[in-house]
Amino acid sequence: MIEADLQLSKSDFKLDANFSVPGRGVTAVFGPSGCGKTTLLRVIAGLEPEATGSLSVNSEQWLDASARRPVEQRRVGVVFQNSSLFPHLTVQENLLYGRQRLRKVTKPIEINQLIASLEIEKLLLRYPGALSGGEKQRVALGRALLAEPKLLLMDEPLSALDRSSREKLMLLLEKFLQEIDIPVFYVTHSSEEVARLADNLVLLANGAVTDHGFIQDVLGAVDGELSRSDTAFSVIEGKIATKQLPGLISVDCGAGIVLQLPDSTAISGIRYHSGSGVRLRIRARDVSLCLEQPQRSSILNILPAVIAQLSAEPYNGSRVVKLDMAGKQLLSKISEYSVQQLGLQEGQPVFAQIKSAALI
Amino acid sequence: MLSQPDIAALIITLKLAGTTTLILLLLGTPLAWWLATTRSRARSSIEAVIALPLVLPPTVLGFYLLLAFSPDGPIGVTTAALGLPSMAFSFWGLVLGSAIYSLPFVVQPLQNSFAGLGRMPLEVAATLGAGPLDRFISVVLPLSKMGYLTAAVLGFAHTLGEFGVVLMIGGNIPGETQVLSIAIYDHVEALEYSQAHWLAAGLLLCSFLVLLMVYSANRRFHLMKTI
Incomplete structure (x- = not known):
């Protein structure tokens, strides 16, 4: 210690x-x-x-x-x-x-x-x-x-x-x-x-x-200083999946969660090998919530999740929502208006739309 | 060319400048280090005292030293109590006077050099397990080479050219306290211009070469700021 x-x-x-x-x-x-x-x-x-x-x-x-x-x-x-x-x-x-x-x-x-x-x-x-x-x-x-x-x-x-x-x-x-x-x-x-x-x-x-x-x-402390700030983010660990879609990199995070990212390796020059461990950083403000599964969306990653915790009070008009995605923790930052409009509550099943995730 | 007394004066001058420079480098190091690192309020006063010889007429310094050397003065009383000969009109009296007179020329380059190091190298050395003395020897000294060169050369050259203080406390005893600058004065008084020329031109050339060495070395090491 x-x-x-x-x-x-x-x-x-x-x-x-x-x-x-x-x-x-x-x-x-x-x-x-x-x-x-x-x-x-x-x-x-x-x-x-x-x-x-x-x-x-x-x-x-x-x-x-x-x-x-x-x-x-x-x-x-x-x-x-x-x-x-x-x-x-x-x-x-x-x-x-x-x-x-x-x-x-x-x-x-x-x-x-x-x-x-x-x-x-x-x-x-x-x-x-x-x-x-x-x-x-x-x-x-x-x-x-x-x-x-x-x-x-x-x-x-x-x-x-x-x-x-x-x-x-x-x-x-x-x-x-x-x-x-x-x-x-x-x-x-x-x-x-x-x-x-x-x-x-x-x-x-x-x-x-x-x-x-x-x-x-x-x-994951939804009422913490970090969650309130613009930089609030989650980290999810996974492995490069063996099966890849064209133009995408698939990351298998276990428990059936597979995240898709645009393949930017041509620019970064970094090669990923299937099976190697990676970490994903997902900004809370890039995660939005839906009550029903959206169809025909351009967003690559739409995953079922359960609301684990809502921040106690809105801060700057926003609330931070901690989601449980089959044991993985994911933060979402949404407006207080949406929380009221959708009637979001802890324990409620939702769909998380991840607009972007960074492979790091 | 040079007469016997002139050669004696040259030797005394070199001995005086060498001894004074050595003593000043030894004493000036801790003093300059303290000045470069302390946050004490006493710093400004000490700095002002050290810089006094830069502005004071040498005769003023010589006058007070002479008073101190007299049998009733503090230094005179001390030397008498210790059973030592009087400092007045002696070589060691000249060394003491020169050391005070040239102090700023040694302390200031060292202080600037130490201050210019910044705290980073010392802090790094400490994290790597070096104690205070070890840090000084393994980091400060090698990084302050130019500062030491400048301090030594300026201290030496400045002592070479000393006149007023020597005249006041050293008298003019050939072979004992007669230094070059005084010998030149004597030659001029006696209208022996050619002897005066030999010594004066020699001193001029010597001082120029020494300073040229410092400035070109400084230029090479990009450390002009240590002066």
Whole structure:
């Protein structure tokens, strides 16, 4: 477990974060710009000496009323937003900087294997000034991991990259972060990154944690801060189906649910193999409800579902509806007028029309 | 060309500038680091005190040092109590005077260089397990190379050209406290213009070459801001 109750007051900003998340897997720290995500990460790393409260990471006490463990003894790996490589050291020297400072190497990581999987073998003798943004971030990740951290912190590691290197690093992270057995905190304001990477979610707004827990629980909180925002979305896991329709990609989500998406692989260049696991991100505002099954519609995905929960009150004229689709959770954002007009109630069977879904 | 006393003056000058620069780099490092990183309110006052020699006539500094060195002055009393010879009209008196006089030329480039690093490299080093001293040696020093070069050269060159302070506290003892600038003054007073030329032109050329070295190195490292 990672349990945090952290406070920090600055002249123009106050952080008061109280949450606990499992001590493994990827925890996304999600919120709008300026909500204190980076500050929270810095407090966890120990880079804000004025922070008070308590913090324990897998039963190691890093901060409490009586003691504060200094940064260099916390063993946190940090990947910053911008390149943080030492300009006076080569890539290889950068990679080994933290590892050389370990008292003893407990996990004999295959260094060469790590370097190969980060695709940085050819860069070892170069200086950081000669690397691209994506290369720098891969080296920074390798450097953090080689120091055998007990917690890996990533502060919007993709935000300074251009689109194509972002996508490349993202694919690498998806594979990587699931394989390493240390907990990861991943700060982002991108719902796509959350949907692709996160197992747990900590929501931040104005320096305070508004919700935290397993991603499906936090996303599905219909009265939560996230559901109220424009970014409300659901994540559904599935596999690329063996049977495909022309021009479409079919995703089998189990329990008889098959979602169809327009085949955009010609543009993205990504190839999907049948049977490989994928995640779909579906925005709540792209899901509408019908009481009867529509016929002859251009909408590809119309699926039977049951209303599991309605948000208690309308917010900005809208209500968030949590649907149960054969055990899968799906959010829909519709107007309060429609809720009244259709007489929607919890437990009622409906048809969900999914206008678009992103394969991520 | 150069007479025996002129060569002695040259050697004393180089010894004085070298010693002063070395002492200033050692003492200036922690001072500049503190100035670059502290949030203390005392910072501005300390910075102003360090910058004083930039604007003060050297004779003012020399005058107060002379008073301090006198048997009743605080430094004079201290040296007497420790059984040491008086600092006035001695080489070590000159070193102390030069160190104060050249302090801003060493501290300011170092301070700018340290401040220019930002907190990022140090924070990264800390997360990778480096303690404070380790961070300074493995990150700050190598990244501040240009700052140190600038500080050393400016401190050295500025001490070479010192006149007023030396005149006030060093006197003019050949082979002991007579430095180049004073020797030049003596030659001119005695109307020995050709000897004065040798020393003056030598000093001019030497100072120019030293500064040229710093500026071209700075240009190469794109670190003009450290001056």
